[in-house]
Amino acid sequence: MKKTLAIAVSAAMLTGLLSACGGSGTASNGEVNVYNWGEYIDESVLDDFEAQTGIKVNYQYYDSNETMYAMLSGGGAEYDVIIPSDYMIARLISEDMLEPLNFDNIPNFSDIDPELKNPEYDPENLYSVPYMWGLMGVIYNTAMVDEADLGSWDLLWNEKYAGDIVMIDNSRDAIGIALKSLGYSYNTTDETQIVEAVDLLIQQRPILQGYVMDEIFGKLEGGNAAIGTYYYGDYLTMLESNPDLGFYLPEEGTNIYVDAMCIPKGAANKENAEAFINFMCSTEVGLKNCEAIWYSTPLLSVREELDPEVSSDPYAYPGAEILAQCESYAGLPQNILDLYDSEWTRLKSAT
Amino acid sequence: MKHKSLAIPYVGWMALFVVAPLILVVVYAFTTREGGFTLDNFSNMVQYAGVFGRSFLLAFLATLVCILLGYPLALLLAREQSRLRGMAMLLIMLPMWMNFLLRTYSWVFLLERNGFFNTLLETVGLPKLDIIGTPAAVVLGMVYNFLPFMVLPIFSVIEKIDPRVIEAAQDLGANSAQVFRRVIFPLSLPGVLSGVTMVFIPSVSTFVISRLLGGGMNLLLGDLIEMQFLGSAYNPHLGSAISLVMMVIVLVSMGLMNRFGEGEGEAVLL
Incomplete structure (x- = not known):
């Protein structure tokens, strides 16, 4: 039993080592096209994602939900991950423009604040994973x-x-x-x-x-x-x-508002997109990203790691009185x- | 005419990138979101008369300023035989080596309330210049971006005027004002006409300049059209209809101007 474990561990370490060596070279695991708001990510996490998974990230910006919607409905562009706001997600769902997510590929979803799960804009929480709010x-x-x-x-x-x-x-x-x-x-x-x-x-x-x-x-x-x-x-x-x-x-x-990560209908790299969404929801990445852009994180573990001065800021993490x-x-x-x-x-x- | 086959790539290119999009624009302009035929896109356009008016007015002003600045400059350069000419040409062309958007964006920083010019004016003790977000800033942006398109055609036409024609006028007793008025100016008109076309058309259809320097407050036709395709009011059918009307107006005004130019319009680039 112990021996099997040792072999498994060393095999895992070896693969990790090998993939780490290969990771810095060519990205061979395909790509993921991410379409996000401007000034809304710590761009170094994209490099981290590429290094860790070997998936190449093509990153593009928009400046409003409406621009994003126009690009998406124009049909000329291919995106795998988009990060619209609540009301736009509701519109995209009603127009059948989003792909249901496979949450088996997004285990980090469990870290999302339960208050933000099953929101009004996506009542059964089939299409979206909160990014920031x-x-x-x-x-x-x-x-x-x-x-x-x-x-x-x-x-x-x-x-x-x-x-x-x-x-x-x-x-x-x-x-x-x-x-x-x-x-x-x-x-x-x-x-x-x-x-x-x-x-x-x-x-x-x-x-x-x-x-x-x-x-x-x-x-x-x-x-x-x-x-x-x-x-x-x-x-x-x-x-x-x-x-x-x-x-x-x-x-x-x-x-x-809540901005959440979604996958547009017919995305070419759905599994890579899910891997990206899961990656953005990990504690380490969520913390790094949150400390760069200072929006409120939906990830409970990140909130615990934050400087108490930030996590107790009433405007960033408002109490019931403000929320009302x-x-x-x-x-x-x-x-x-x-x-x-x-x-x-x-x-x-x-x- | 032996090598007609050489024209095939050109015709293919035109069909794909000029004719096909134009057909799409026409189709969109006459249809509704559901695909039915409609004229509503045109009949609703009266409410945008103000935007049409502002676009043509600002483009006209920019063109006028470009002529007033560009013509003397072109004349000076064409008559100047020294090293100054090469240097001046380089200075005129230099900004065009940089991206249009960056050039315009840098004007935002120059003109901002606490931008470069105002900081400079303040240190010298002069009143601040508050033009960012006004039509004046938009015209300034147009003139800055499109002035080379006025200078270069006028320059190349004046430079090609046969010096013997001017000498003949002088021999016949014309003074320099008469030489300019009766010889140089009429001969340079084709250059002016191309310059006007090349400044007026991009000015009337721009949206970047008005968005950045006009603060989103001085909506031009280009902005109105862009809004319908990429912006905050998604309606490609209305956008196509506006584009179509704008194209017709521009074509008609260009046609009138060429007529005005009495057959010297061969030099006009359309």
Whole structure:
């Protein structure tokens, strides 16, 4: 018995050694095409994955769920792993654009926070594995904004800061902010409420410096703009280069989102994709990634390993009181999605 | 005409990369998401009149600035026989060796509120220049990116003017202003026309410049079309219809301009 074990162990070690030697050479185990948000991974983990598995990673970025959706439905591009947000996953599931995952290949799924399993956007948890989650809020420059003006989404409409405000450049978030500040739900299907929200955004246009996504890093870090809305994890990243920045959750309530890893229908390298998803959920990789991008991790073991100062941060790992004020985006019916598209065009083309 | 077969790769290339996409655009423009025939994509376009207006206005301004800056420069270079010419040509071409996106992006850093120019102005004690996110910044970006396309055709046309024609005008008693007005300028018009085409068309259809320098606030036709294909409002049918209308308008205005150029349009690159 002992002898068999010894042989097995040494055989395992030998293979490990051999594969380690081979790993640095050519990647012979195929490839995996990963399509993720910009500024949303510690890129060194991709090298780690290649070294460990011999699977070559082709990595590409998008800057909004809508861009990702357009690329996917255009059909011209091949991806094996995508990382959309909750509401977009719901849409992809309803349009039959995702492949069910084989969780036997993703044993690390057991480490995911049970609170995040079987979410509303994927009720039976067949298609997605949470990647990161967090809260959206207002980021402002403490040197440029009066403390008395903070607290509400109204700051983004405050004419005192005309020319210093940047607004988020995608329909769901921007219209969502307007809906919340009017006291409506993010997931309203009342067309008049959505039109009213877009009218509010049109009123805001004259005092904006611009609509931005990841350009917000340069805008706020360099003091080129004073106020913007983005994700708490990105705020922590910006804070490293500009200590004057502050963050708050608006009192009307805000968005809690989950971005999860999925495999698009007909992906060519499904098993490699599952291996990648499993790899991203391991404690070591999850910790490295989390400490680079500062979003909230869904992995329980990683949360334990984090600096207590981080894991007890109420905005990164909010308690029940904050969570009660948060609403996540749900999937919307097709007629409302069409309305979002045409209303967004109306906003952007307003003169 | 013996080697007609030599044209086959060219015709194949055109069919695959010019004609086929155009057919797709036409098909998309007249259909709905479900595949049925519709004219709604066109009838709904009235609401984008403002975007059309802004695109053509900004492209027109950029072209005008390019002529005003580019013509004297081209004239100067074409008449200059010294080493200066080679040097100046190099300076004009140099930025084009770098990627278009990077060049435009670097202007963002130059023009930002706390960017290079404003830091410089502030140290000297001058008021800050607040043009990022305005139409002025978009026009600046267009002029910067497309000026070489105005200078080079004008330069090559003026350079080829037979010096004997100018000497003849001088012998007949024309002063230098008259030589320019009656000889050089009319002869250089084909160059100006190609320059206008090569500046106006990319300006009217750009989306990168307006996105980066206009802060996403100065939506141009290119942005509107890009939004329908890759951006936050997915509707390729509307996008195709807008593209089609834009192409027709551009073709018509180019046609009118060539007519205006009185048959000297052979030099115009379309």
